[in-house]
Amino acid sequence: MSEETNQNSILLEKTEKEIVNRHRKESRDLIATVTSLKKQATKGEKKKKKQILKDCENLEQELKQKHVQELRTFRQHNNDKTEDHGEKVEDGEKEESDDEFSPEKLLAQLELEAKEATEESTKKTANKANPHQDQPKGPKRNRQKERLAKRALRTEEMIEEAKNEAAAQPDLKKIEAENIQALCQIRKLQQHDIAPDGHCLFASVSDQLNTRHNADINFRDLRKQASDFIRSDPDSFSPFLFDEETLSMKDINVYCDELVNTAIWGGDMEILAFSKLYNCPITVIMSGRSALTINENGSNPELMLAYYKHSYGLGEHYNSLRDL
Incomplete structure (x- = not known):
């Protein structure tokens, strides 16, 4: 324009x-x-x-x-x-x-x-x-206190969840106790409680030898006897020493030293050793499974044990079974 x-x-x-x-x-x-x-x-x-x-x-x-x-x-x-x-x-x-x-x-x-x-x-x-720039400032937040409060709340929630889960689960301890008691009644046996201190298998065998073989041997001597017997026959007992965590065989001499000098738990290997050492069958009854008898052909009186998986806080446990 x-x-x-x-x-x-x-x-x-x-x-x-x-x-x-x-x-x-x-x-x-x-x-x-x-x-x-x-x-x-x-x-x-x-x-x-x-x-x-x-x-x-x-x-x-x-x-x-x-x-x-x-x-x-x-x-x-x-x-x-x-x-x-x-x-x-x-x-x-x-x-x-x-x-x-x-x-x-x-x-x-x-x-x-x-x-x-x-x-x-x-x-x-x-x-x-900065959308919060013009907003009036309130009291300063205590972030550590907030984190602790959240953690405490989460802990309470986890405890509550655990309680609910436990309530929904079957009472394995009660079931196990009832089953073993029923098996004992059938065989006319009574459970003799052994302290759950890591020596329970050896103390149970000691009670059985005293009751059925009239032999007075304490659990420490039984540990030494089992160690010597296992060490003398490595071909029979080495398969028990396979370590599933390391996928390797544990040295038999190292294991036998621990068996004598520590409270390491005994199991199937020691039961086998005692059955051969005392030439007698050893029967173990347990909940939900058939009774296990080792060295059925042994000529001396049978030893009777009970195995528990859920009844004791420390885990697996053995008790001695006496006749009614």
């Missing part, structure tokens, strides 16, 4: 107020455009950012100059028109003219609106980066 055409369009507007209103709208449109361009500038390269900021500055300056020039043109035309026709300015019109924007006031208004838009944009960006 040429300068002459632009001036003609200005003269079509009847009052200065119409021009000022249009200027305000153009200023708001420019502010929106500048704000959009500045947002793009934050995402680009440094050189591109500098160019965009310079372009924004030029657009603002051009619009300011355009608005000032349009107001001057309009006022100059109206002044000439008033002189040609001898029109008088009424008091009301004068007061209205005093309320219109001067070029200086318009420039100040444009700068103020641009500043407010920039501040608003900056504030929104800051709020997005």
Whole structure:
């Protein structure tokens, strides 16, 4: 649009107020455009950012100059028109003219609106980066206390879950006790309790030898006898020494030393050793399985033991079984 055409369009507007209103709208449109361009500038390269900021500055300056020039043109035309026709300015019109924007006031208004838009944009960006920045601060959180409280709550929940699971599980201890008692009644036997101290197998065999073979041998001597017998026949007892964790055979001499000097538990290998050593059958009854008899062909009186898996807190256990 040429300068002459632009001036003609200005003269079509009847009052200065119409021009000022249009200027305000153009200023708001420019502010929106500048704000959009500045947002793009934050995402680009440094050189591109500098160019965009310079372009924004030029657009603002051009619009300011355009608005000032349009107001001057309009006022100059109206002044000439008033002189040609001898029109008088009424008091009301004068007061209205005093309320219109001067070029200086318009420039100040444009700068103020641009500043407010920039501040608003900056504030929104800051709020997005830190949404809790403007919120009033409450009491300082004790994070360690919160963690301890959560841990305590979780522990309580786990205990409660364990209780519920235990309540839903069958009482294996009760079932085992009832089954062994029933087997004892069939065989006319009674359980003789042995202390669950790691020596229970040897103490049970000691009680059986005393009861059925009339032999007085304590559990320590029985450990030594079993150790010597196992060491003397490695071919028969080495298969018992396979270690499932390391998938290797344990040294038989090392095991026999532990058997004598520690409270290592006895099991099938020691029962086999005693059945051969005393030439007698040894029968072990247990819950849910058939009775196990070792060395059935032994010629001396049979020894009777009971094996427990669930009835004692330390785990597996042996008791001596005496006749009723």
